[in-house]
Amino acid sequence: MSASLHPVSPGCGVEIRGVELARLSNSDMGLIRDAFHEHGVIFLRDQNFSREDHLAFARRWGEIVINEHFPELADTPEIAVVIKEADQKTNIGGGWHADHSYDPAPALGSILVARYVPECGGDTMFAHMARAFDTLSDGLKANLRSLRALHSSRQIYGPGGAYDGTDLKQVLKADGALSDAVHPVVIRHPETGREVLYVNPAHTIRFEGWTREESLPLLNHLYAHATKPEFTCRHRWTPGCVAMWDNRSTWHHALNDYHGQRREMHRITIAGTMLDAA
Numbered sequence: 001m002s003a004s005l006h007p008v009s010p011g012c013g014v015e016i017r018g019v020e021l022a023r024l025s026n027s028d029m030g031l032i033r034d035a036f037h038e039h040g041v042i043f044l045r046d047q048n049f050s051r052e053d054h055l056a057f058a059r060r061w062g063e064i065v066i067n068e069h070f071p072e073l074a075d076t077p078e079i080a081v082v083i084k085e086a087d088q089k090t091n092i093g094g095g096w097h098a099d100h101s102y103d104p105a106p107a108l109g110s111i112l113v114a115r116y117v118p119e120c121g122g123d124t125m126f127a128h129m130a131r132a133f134d135t136l137s138d139g140l141k142a143n144l145r146s147l148r149a150l151h152s153s154r155q156i157y158g159p160g161g162a163y164d165g166t167d168l169k170q171v172l173k174a175d176g177a178l179s180d181a182v183h184p185v186v187i188r189h190p191e192t193g194r195e196v197l198y199v200n201p202a203h204t205i206r207f208e209g210w211t212r213e214e215s216l217p218l219l220n221h222l223y224a225h226a227t228k229p230e231f232t233c234r235h236r237w238t239p240g241c242v243a244m245w246d247n248r249s250t251w252h253h254a255l256n257d258y259h260g261q262r263r264e265m266h267r268i269t270i271a272g273t274m275l276d277a278a
């Protein structure tokens, strides 16, 4: 069977058919790499994909990062378990974010495998930040290119953060280190060379040299722009579906609309590099 590409929406995401990830040829790896860079997130359904296959595919991209906060598989610490039990209310990733933007060298991307999914619900939204940036006015683009922003894991994982006092808190690692980093607001994508808007609602605190209060109106304007339907797609999971997103050029949001049903996903995070200004 030969590989074919099927965009999920005009603005973001592509489904790749006719590829068995566990037996990936070098030419299909090239096709996957190109699709990943253009569309920001790739989806491959009905994969017979063991933990070993997951690790081997991840290692084709780079080194694996162990997340400080997520629970992990007992015998495979490289694989994080993104789980919500039927009696749990709070999910992991239930708001727009880019993974690990609080790290000095943020993760390149994440590879998520659907192990157990609700009959319906539990979809994930994605948004393409190069396309979002391209469609801002020239005046705003020029201003944003001169800014840097502070990111932190504290708003989500820290004391008083989004997960504090929720039923997710006991699932997360208790001793995960918190981290802060400053990045350009407009980065030059390390692979594609495209300009990308690099702030996100979950982890960006403020612009460097500005207060949080001063930063919020402009941040909120950017967030409203970036999540317009034309830059986003909505992905419906099926068991055995594998998704891989580019963490520098996309955001994602795991919808929490399936209370009473169990959902379990396995995730590997790939190490990235420091990000340069555009």
Ligand SMILES: O=C(O)CCC(=O)C(=O)O
Pocket: 082, 092, 093, 094, 099, 110, 112, 123, 124, 252, 253, 254, 265, 267
């Ligand atoms: O469960 C999902 O669909 C995504 C959760 C998430 O944000 C992540 O794994 O990084």
Ligand SMILES: [Fe+2]
Pocket: 093, 097, 098, 099, 252
């Ligand atoms: Fe995430």
